[in-house]
Amino acid sequence: MKPLLAIRKENEDLEKQVNKLNKISVQITPLKIVLTILLFGTIFQLQAQDRIPFDQAKKYILADVKVNGKISYNQQTVVTFSGLEKGQEITVPGEEISNAIKKLGKLGLFSDIDFYVTKTEGDSIWMDLDIVELPKLSEVKFQGVKKSKTEGLIKDNGLTKGKIVNENLITTTKNYIENKYKKDGFYSTKVFITTIPDTTEGNQVKMLVNIDKGDKLKISKITFEGNEKFSDAKLRKAMKNTKQINPIRIFKASKFIKDKYNEDLTTIIDKYKEKGYRDARVVKDSVFLNAKKTKLAINVKVEEGDKYHFGNIKFLGNSVYSDQLLSRVLGIKKGDVYNGVLLQKRIADKTKPDADDITNLYQNNGYLFSNINAVEVKTANDTIDFEIRVTEGPIAYFNNITVVGNDKTNDRVIYRELRTQPGQKYSKEDLVRTIREIGQLGFFDPEAIDPKFKNVDPAAGTVDIEYNVVEKGSSQIELQGGYGGGGFIGTLGLSFNNFSARNMFKKEAYKPLPMGDGQKVALRLQASSYFQTYSLSFSEPWLGGKKPIQFSSSISHSKQFLYTGSASSVDKSKSFNITSLSVGIAKRLTIPDDYFVFSSSVSFQYYDLHNYNTGLFTFGDGASRNLAYTVGLSRNNKGVNPIFPTSGSEFSISAKFTLPYSLFNGVDYGNLENQESYKLKYATDAGYTIAANSIGELPAPGDYLKETTTGSKIYEKAYTYTEATADRSKVDQEKFKWLEYYKIKFKADWYTKLAGGQSKALVLRTLAEFGYLGAYNSGRGLVPFERFYLGGDGLANFSLDGREVIQLRGYPNQSLSSTDGGTVYNKFSMELRYPLTLKAAASIYALTFVEAGASYDTFKEYNPFVLQRSAGFGIRIFMPAFGLLGIDFAHGFDAVPGLTEKNGWETHFIIGQQF
Numbered sequence: 001m002k003p004l005l006a007i008r009k010e011n012e013d014l015e016k017q018v019n020k021l022n023k024i025s026v027q028i029t030p031l032k033i034v035l036t037i038l039l040f041g042t043i044f045q046l047q048a049q050d051r052i053p054f055d056q057a058k059k060y061i062l063a064d065v066k067v068n069g070k071i072s073y074n075q076q077t078v079v080t081f082s083g084l085e086k087g088q089e090i091t092v093p094g095e096e097i098s099n100a101i102k103k104l105g106k107l108g109l110f111s112d113i114d115f116y117v118t119k120t121e122g123d124s125i126w127m128d129l130d131i132v133e134l135p136k137l138s139e140v141k142f143q144g145v146k147k148s149k150t151e152g153l154i155k156d157n158g159l160t161k162g163k164i165v166n167e168n169l170i171t172t173t174k175n176y177i178e179n180k181y182k183k184d185g186f187y188s189t190k191v192f193i194t195t196i197p198d199t200t201e202g203n204q205v206k207m208l209v210n211i212d213k214g215d216k217l218k219i220s221k222i223t224f225e226g227n228e229k230f231s232d233a234k235l236r237k238a239m240k241n242t243k244q245i246n247p248i249r250i251f252k253a254s255k256f257i258k259d260k261y262n263e264d265l266t267t268i269i270d271k272y273k274e275k276g277y278r279d280a281r282v283v284k285d286s287v288f289l290n291a292k293k294t295k296l297a298i299n300v301k302v303e304e305g306d307k308y309h310f311g312n313i314k315f316l317g318n319s320v321y322s323d324q325l326l327s328r329v330l331g332i333k334k335g336d337v338y339n340g341v342l343l344q345k346r347i348a349d350k351t352k353p354d355a356d357d358i359t360n361l362y363q364n365n366g367y368l369f370s371n372i373n374a375v376e377v378k379t380a381n382d383t384i385d386f387e388i389r390v391t392e393g394p395i396a397y398f399n400n401i402t403v404v405g406n407d408k409t410n411d412r413v414i415y416r417e418l419r420t421q422p423g424q425k426y427s428k429e430d431l432v433r434t435i436r437e438i439g440q441l442g443f444f445d446p447e448a449i450d451p452k453f454k455n456v457d458p459a460a461g462t463v464d465i466e467y468n469v470v471e472k473g474s475s476q477i478e479l480q481g482g483y484g485g486g487g488f489i490g491t492l493g494l495s496f497n498n499f500s501a502r503n504m505f506k507k508e509a510y511k512p513l514p515m516g517d518g519q520k521v522a523l524r525l526q527a528s529s530y531f532q533t534y535s536l537s538f539s540e541p542w543l544g545g546k547k548p549i550q551f552s553s554s555i556s557h558s559k560q561f562l563y564t565g566s567a568s569s570v571d572k573s574k575s576f577n578i579t580s581l582s583v584g585i586a587k588r589l590t591i592p593d594d595y596f597v598f599s600s601s602v603s604f605q606y607y608d609l610h611n612y613n614t615g616l617f618t619f620g621d622g623a624s625r626n627l628a629y630t631v632g633l634s635r636n637n638k639g640v641n642p643i644f645p646t647s648g649s650e651f652s653i654s655a656k657f658t659l660p661y662s663l664f665n666g667v668d669y670g671n672l673e674n675q676e677s678y679k680l681k682y683a684t685d686a687g688y689t690i691a692a693n694s695i696g697e698l699p700a701p702g703d704y705l706k707e708t709t710t711g712s713k714i715y716e717k718a719y720t721y722t723e724a725t726a727d728r729s730k731v732d733q734e735k736f737k738w739l740e741y742y743k744i745k746f747k748a749d750w751y752t753k754l755a756g757g758q759s760k761a762l763v764l765r766t767l768a769e770f771g772y773l774g775a776y777n778s779g780r781g782l783v784p785f786e787r788f789y790l791g792g793d794g795l796a797n798f799s800l801d802g803r804e805v806i807q808l809r810g811y812p813n814q815s816l817s818s819t820d821g822g823t824v825y826n827k828f829s830m831e832l833r834y835p836l837t838l839k840a841a842a843s844i845y846a847l848t849f850v851e852a853g854a855s856y857d858t859f860k861e862y863n864p865f866v867l868q869r870s871a872g873f874g875i876r877i878f879m880p881a882f883g884l885l886g887i888d889f890a891h892g893f894d895a896v897p898g899l900t901e902k903n904g905w906e907t908h909f910i911i912g913q914q915f
Contacts, residue, residue: 185255279305369393473880787821810870810892822855
């Protein structure tokens with residue numbers, strides 16, 4: 001008995017047709033059988049000794065199908081997949097067998113599929129199905145690449161154990177790897193894939209992937225022909241992705257990628273169109289190896305054409321907006337040099353979803369179905385007349401608004417941020433703003449937010465929007481340990497950024513903690529041999545759940561023992577304690593726009609000193625109290641991704657005030673020293689001298705200074721320096737019993753995309769900061785707390801006196817301020833950022849920066865043009881579980897105050913700072 005396939009092989013004409021069919025799919029090797037069945041008229045005329053003759057197509061009842069071959073599937077399962085059933089009426093030859101082969105072939109599990117007729121009795125027929133199951137992958141090995149790269153290649157191509165190995169898998173793997181390395185500049189990459197049976201397993205094979213990357217081919221030269229209006233250099237600059245070798249260029253490597261190269265040919269023409277050359281075109285281009293075959297060279301021949309100007313521009317079909325308004329938005333006048341790129345952007349700028357163009361003018365007012373086209377209607381000499389044809393269409397309204405993908409975050413947390421509501425007039429501006437608000441929550445991957453338009457119905461004027469989100473980890477853990485300040489320092493920080501306080505008492509909500517309501521809870525513990533600090537904070541972004549009013553609160557306690565240089569010298573009988581409380585409210589405004597936020601808070605700090613005498617404080621025993629009110633106004637319209645914004649800005653100004661106690665407490669702070677002890681004047685007098693290794697003496701009130709015959713100073717009545725210090729401490733304790741001050745701060749932060757798209761954008765960040773600490777009463781003076789300390793990585797370094805540490809890289813920490821801290825500072829910074837990856841698991845970007853700043857003890861010393869300058873480079877890594885990590889290498893060009901030589905290079909580790 002021979003299979004039907006054997007019969008067909010004897011016909012040469014049929015063989016040719018089978019070869020054609022084989023090109024249709026790589027999934028089925030014996031597709032010739034399909035042709036065998038379809039061309040039954042010829043096949044069944046052939047007879048053989050052991051064949052069953054069929055003179056013509058005949059109907060049968062399928063009695064049974066027996067599956068032969070080594071397979072891992074149940075026989076009945078295979079028959080079911082084929083679509084054949086016992087008792088089914090089939091035609092032999094006919095479509096039923098052909099369809100069964102097709103169905104089995106589409107599964108991609110078998111390499112050979114052969115049907116045999118084994119027996120017929122009356123109108124019943126018995127058949128055999130011989131199949132060969134495709135092998136599965138047991139192991140894959142790579143040659144020609146580093147071992148560290150193989151894991152990514154395996155993952156990207158799905159080369160996991162048990163994967164079905166067919167021609168499609170081999171071809172797609174080969175193409176993927178070759179294209180991947182070609183994008184990296186290995187233009188001649190070749191990939192060879194072989195499979196061998198795995199003798200230790202059943203129907204399995206081992207795969208060997210041999211990668212020959214070849215040499216990395218860079219572009220040695222890009223030349224142009226036919227260009228008279230633009231130089232070669234300007235045309236090369238217009239090519240954004242295809243660059244010739246330049247050793248001083250950092251962010252763009254010289255490599256040839258065919259798709260990007262074709263895009264750059266278009267940008268060359270756009271360059272001409274921007275300057276009026278509407279008819280410019282690329283006549284010919286060639287990419288070839290140089291003589292040594294080590295680099296590529298590119299030659300582009302252009303035809304520039306004539307220069308054109310805009311003529312009359314007429315609007316047709318517009319009834320909603322006047323010609324005058326549309327002309328203002330278009331911004332193009334008769335006589336302007338023709339600019340085809342600008343014309344298209346003013347009609348519909350595809351590079352900016354929120355651009356100020358005519359299409360968005362309509363779509364922001366409900367006209368989702370509007371269509372605007374610019375049509376050339378007349379060309380005379382060098383002038384082109386245009387008609388801007390507007391099809392307004394009906395007004396559209398949002399119908400159903402849904403969100404999918406939020407497994408942890410409660411729907412209401414997202415829905416309250418949506419600017420698109422059912423029944424509301426369609427607005428593209430509101431759609432873009434909603435994407436930003438969802439991204440700014442910090443609970444979702446901002447790069448993956450995708451609003452899908454569903455059920456768009458122009459007749460009904462409705463559209464459904466489905467926001468697709470991908471959740472990322474929103475909680476962070478900080479666990480550190482190390483040696484610093486003479487001893488071991490341990491830190492434990494927990495931040496839950498999507499907490500749910502209302503579910504705290506529901507056992508089933510702990511997975512492992514109640515989450516999903518958008519609240520934030522942070523706990524931080526830090527300790528060493530000489531200090532301890534504990535803090536707890538909580539914030540609710542929608543107090544009451546109906547309006548965007550943020551409530552925040554925090555409590556902390558710190559305890560520091562006197563430390564003199566080593567862990568063994570900590571004196572726990574001498575301590576400095578701080579207890580802090582704060583409560584704040586922040587409200588989103590609607591005027592001037594809803595990017596503004598007004599905030600206010602009340603804070604209280606209690607500073608308690610026990611025998612704690614250092615140079616920082618002027619009294620060692622006593623307490624100070626700091627009751628302050630802070631008011632602030634900020635505007636934040638940064639882009640969708642809070643980790644790597646590519647556009648927008650953030651401005652903030654705040655003022656912190658205490659009560660003016662000196663106005664009503666009856667203390668004359670100008671004469672406080674004289675009232676308490678006239679002797680204190682001499683404790684700091686420049687004429688006071690102390691004998692070597694002895695305690696000097698100072699006069700009491702009424703005493704007078706005498707000089708001996710040898711010129712030494714003596715006093716008739718004296719008291720010791722220790723007594724003078726005690727009196728000074730008493731005065732300062734009275735001065736700072738309740739702190740009295742005001743503090744003004746301003747910060748401006750801009751983000752400008754210079755090149756690229758969202759995921760590969762080169763972004764310029766520009767920053768300016770200013771701070772001032774003042775006193776109401778000059779007699780009382782400035783407080784020793786709340787001061788500014790400039791320089792270094794910007795981390796607080798365990799300081800417990802309420803100071804604000806300002807980052808200025810390239811200098812040691814807090815080295816650009818005096819020992820007591822500055823009362824005025826300013827800082828300016830420019831930073832170029834480029835993302836390496838913006839995936840949800842980890843966002844990484846590189847940066848380079850220049851910055852300058854200075855700190856001043858008094859406002860009289862303030863000079864914004866005398867600054868300490870620095871420059872450097874670094875990298876930032878944001879992982880949802882650990883927050884922001886980074887390292888900077890910075891060079892300080894100026895000397896630290898008190899020194900004469902420039903500071904030079906500093907390395908800064910950035911941990912936990914925000915963006």
